[in-house]
Amino acid sequence: MDQHVDISVCAHAACWSVLRHYSERYSVYREFLTHDITMMAHEFNPGGLVPSKGLQMSHAERVFQEAGTFPVNIARGKSGTSDLSFYRQLSAYVESGFPLFAAMSTREHAVAVVGYEWRSPVNTAISGMRYAWDEVQSLAVVDDNYLPYLSIPVKGGTMYSAQDIDAFIVALPEKVFYPADAVDRLAPALFSLGAVVGLPPKDKTIIRYFITTCSALRRFARDKESEFDPKLLETIMTLPFAQFVWIVEFATEDQWALGKVETRAVIDATASLLEVMPLWLLHSRTQALVFDRQRVGLDLQTGMGVLQLSDTGHTGFTRMDQNLRPTQTK
Amino acid sequence: MDKKENNVSEVIKGLTPVDPKALEDFKREMTEEVIPEIVRVVEERRVQAAESRHWQLKSLSLYARDCSTM
Numbered sequence: 001m002d003q004h005v006d007i008s009v010c011a012h013a014a015c016w017s018v019l020r021h022y023s024e025r026y027s028v029y030r031e032f033l034t035h036d037i038t039m040m041a042h043e044f045n046p047g048g049l050v051p052s053k054g055l056q057m058s059h060a061e062r063v064f065q066e067a068g069t070f071p072v073n074i075a076r077g078k079s080g081t082s083d084l085s086f087y088r089q090l091s092a093y094v095e096s097g098f099p100l101f102a103a104m105s106t107r108e109h110a111v112a113v114v115g116y117e118w119r120s121p122v123n124t125a126i127s128g129m130r131y132a133w134d135e136v137q138s139l140a141v142v143d144d145n146y147l148p149y150l151s152i153p154v155k156g157g158t159m160y161s162a163q164d165i166d167a168f169i170v171a172l173p174e175k176v177f178y179p180a181d182a183v184d185r186l187a188p189a190l191f192s193l194g195a196v197v198g199l200p201p202k203d204k205t206i207i208r209y210f211i212t213t214c215s216a217l218r219r220f221a222r223d224k225e226s227e228f229d230p231k232l233l234e235t236i237m238t239l240p241f242a243q244f245v246w247i248v249e250f251a252t253e254d255q256w257a258l259g260k261v262e263t264r265a266v267i268d269a270t271a272s273l274l275e276v277m278p279l280w281l282l283h284s285r286t287q288a289l290v291f292d293r294q295r296v297g298l299d300l301q302t303g304m305g306v307l308q309l310s311d312t313g314h315t316g317f318t319r320m321d322q323n324l325r326p327t328q329t330k
Numbered sequence: 331m332d333k334k335e336n337n338v339s340e341v342i343k344g345l346t347p348v349d350p351k352a353l354e355d356f357k358r359e360m361t362e363e364v365i366p367e368i369v370r371v372v373e374e375r376r377v378q379a380a381e382s383r384h385w386q387l388k389s390l391s392l393y394a395r396d397c398s399t400m
Binding site: 009010011055056057058060061073074075076077078085103105108109110166167179181182185186189190192193195196231234235238239273274276277289290291292294295300301302304305306307308 | 382
């Protein structure tokens, strides 16, 4: 974008890119011009339309709040690039279909992260649990200094990489209370329920989590009806999910390569941080743990039950990949 | 939501009780490790986010540099 620096800077362009996506995809959000965004960044008109005094993260947060979203600001921990949880959350929100406002403090720069590209599936000799972030090769960003959809590597590169991102803002809808940090910690703990619901071996599992709506989950299950035991399908259609749910998918390396998953957990996005069982459902191909959200907090025994499922004969459920699609090399 | 929908076990047929022993490890891990860790991490993120709010994303020096090249 050939822009006048006195009217908009990189952060304005990144905010505009994010809000443009919202206004195009969701009718509830109006369209904003760069001038609107410049004005929304401040409580009052500071005169001269700034940004001669610079734009701060708090201003970007304010832009998203003024646009009617509920922004969450997530900053990298003091361990820097070793804070892998930060990057796992970044990829989880992008997988969820939310473009992110990403800041690089050392470069005093901001971009919009809009997509990613997975590396080619490989079977590794290294054992250990992995996350979807470990399979990401590059991010697709909108940087106002370049043409749209710039691909930046996870690390290295000639300009900058994902490792230079040290904070991001995700403009969430209302009523998403259970943070990605909690999902990131909860997901490995679910292996303790492996005796009830089949889970792949922990050290050979790739975990992927993202947030979606219950209607998207139901639509996905309906589209893939043949993969589900009718009892499981009925359960998904019947459970009184909250509007937003976190999905955690567990896959072996082989399944990952085929776009399949072994086990799927549905977590209540409106749950409290202190809940022992913030789940709606945890299912594999042979069992499903069903949670009664009204009761499970009071009594674990009566608040949940097991469904025995008939194996439908496939090698895994299809990965739920209906939000932003991974970029493909042409 | 009507009364019937409140009770999942009545709506979903075929549910059987979970063996309490199978839940013990998970419950202990959640209460002793995972939940305290989540609370700690969320608080740390809150503090880090508060610090990040003051980051300049386009500083005066960059602005001056850009102007000088115009």
